[in-house]
Amino acid sequence: MSPTRSDFYQGLRDSLPIVAAAAPFGLLFGTLAVDNGLSVGEAVLMSATVFAGASQMVGLELFDTHVAPWIIVLSVLAVNFRHVLYSAALGRRLGGMAWWQKAIAFFLLTDPQFAASEARTDRKLPLTLPWYLGMGLPVYVLWIIEGWIGAMFGRLITDPGALGIDFLLPIYFLGLVLGFRARPGWLPVVIVSGIASVLGFYTVGSPWHVSLGALAGVIVALILPPPPAAQIEAVEVTP
Amino acid sequence: MNGDFWGVPVNVWTILAAALVTYATRAGGYLVLSRFKRIPPRVDAALNAVPAAVLTTLVAPSVVSNGPAEALTLLICLLIGLRLPMMGMFAIGWVVIVALRATGI
Numbered sequence: 001m002s003p004t005r006s007d008f009y010q011g012l013r014d015s016l017p018i019v020a021a022a023a024p025f026g027l028l029f030g031t032l033a034v035d036n037g038l039s040v041g042e043a044v045l046m047s048a049t050v051f052a053g054a055s056q057m058v059g060l061e062l063f064d065t066h067v068a069p070w071i072i073v074l075s076v077l078a079v080n081f082r083h084v085l086y087s088a089a090l091g092r093r094l095g096g097m098a099w100w101q102k103a104i105a106f107f108l109l110t111d112p113q114f115a116a117s118e119a120r121t122d123r124k125l126p127l128t129l130p131w132y133l134g135m136g137l138p139v140y141v142l143w144i145i146e147g148w149i150g151a152m153f154g155r156l157i158t159d160p161g162a163l164g165i166d167f168l169l170p171i172y173f174l175g176l177v178l179g180f181r182a183r184p185g186w187l188p189v190v191i192v193s194g195i196a197s198v199l200g201f202y203t204v205g206s207p208w209h210v211s212l213g214a215l216a217g218v219i220v221a222l223i224l225p226p227p228p229a230a231q232i233e234a235v236e237v238t239p
Numbered sequence: 240m241n242g243d244f245w246g247v248p249v250n251v252w253t254i255l256a257a258a259l260v261t262y263a264t265r266a267g268g269y270l271v272l273s274r275f276k277r278i279p280p281r282v283d284a285a286l287n288a289v290p291a292a293v294l295t296t297l298v299a300p301s302v303v304s305n306g307p308a309e310a311l312t313l314l315i316c317l318l319i320g321l322r323l324p325m326m327g328m329f330a331i332g333w334v335v336i337v338a339l340r341a342t343g344i
Contacts, residue, residue, distance in 0.1 A: 017329055042250050049258035059257055069253040076257040080264045082293050088268030089286040092278065106266040111297070118290045164336040167309060170301035171316055171332035173294045178320040178328075180291045189288045190295045197296035198303055210296045217292025222285040 004130045011134020014120075018112040019138055021168040025053050026143045029060070030150020036060045040151040047147035051140060052110065055079035058207060079207040082214055086114040093117065093127045101129045108136035115176040122182070185224045193217030308339035 033043035050056055055076045062072045086109055094102050113136050117127055197213025242249050302313050312335045320328040
């Protein structure tokens with residue numbers, strides 16, 4: 001197999017757990033979308049263009065409440081604000097991509113896509129477009145299809161709780177957090193982000209706890225003494 | 240929201256605007272950072288902390304805001320995850336949450 005094809009297949013393999021973990025949420029989104037007054041077409045349009053599960057759910061909660069459209073857009077922005085950090089962090093790794101490849105890459109930049117890309121960098125493997133698409137396209141295409149199926153036949157899953165599928169994402173995210181434990185400052189960052197997000201969750205409320213908790217953790221990394229010189233060679237940024 | 244604007248449902252405009260701001264967040268951090276020739280070491284360290292910091296905020300409230308079954312599942316997953324690779328922890332965690340919920344704790 002050529003390196004390009006094997007990169008693509010490695011990406012496909014890396015996408016399997018997230019495809020499984022995201023499926024119930026894709027279906028749930030479609031179901032709730034129709035419940036909240038969107039047409040099937042609008043539900044599919046939202047999955048295909050926004051492609052950010054948590055923010056889609058938050059948007060849905062508001063569609064039914066006669067809230068002004070700009071409030072809905074602002075809420076989506078609030079939930080998705082963490083992607084600014086993803087894009088800043090991952091942008092450093094995409095030096096090998098042309099601008100239009102980066103433009104595509106950023107469209108697919110979800111939580112698991114970001115986490116998998118960073119994990120691949122930790123394993124010193126190249127972040128090529130074939131790998132990136134192998135990881136991202138199955139998640140994207142299935143997300144749209146799941147939204148559509150959910151909108152069409154949403155009431156088939158009567159009790160997702162008994163099957164545990166509503167709790168797969170926290171388990172998956174915990175696994176991802178642990179995957180980064182070799183990085184400098186990991187433990188203090190995780191402890192501070194965890195405490196700050198719980199405090200934020202109970203005071204300011206969701207979804208702001210995500211941005212606040214993440215910011216607290218990133219500030220800890222900013223003020224911790226920098227890691228040994230070997231690891232901190234300033235990274236070239238190619239525009 | 241109901242009604243049309245320029246012959247297109249308001250919901251569709253809202254969805255497209257939401258898509259636009261989402262893409263802006265996904266490209267924005269890079270566009271800001273690419274204006275710098277070099278990234279200072281501390282900023283680089285801060286960016287390296289982003290995955291753990293953000294993903295932690297997606298897990299931590301799940302530990303305390305659900306019930307004992309959920310909290311216990313994540314604790315068990317934490318211990319397993321320190322020894323087993325991702326997929327093993329994920330599969331065991333799935334079994335554990337179903338089993339614990341079935342016990343009704």
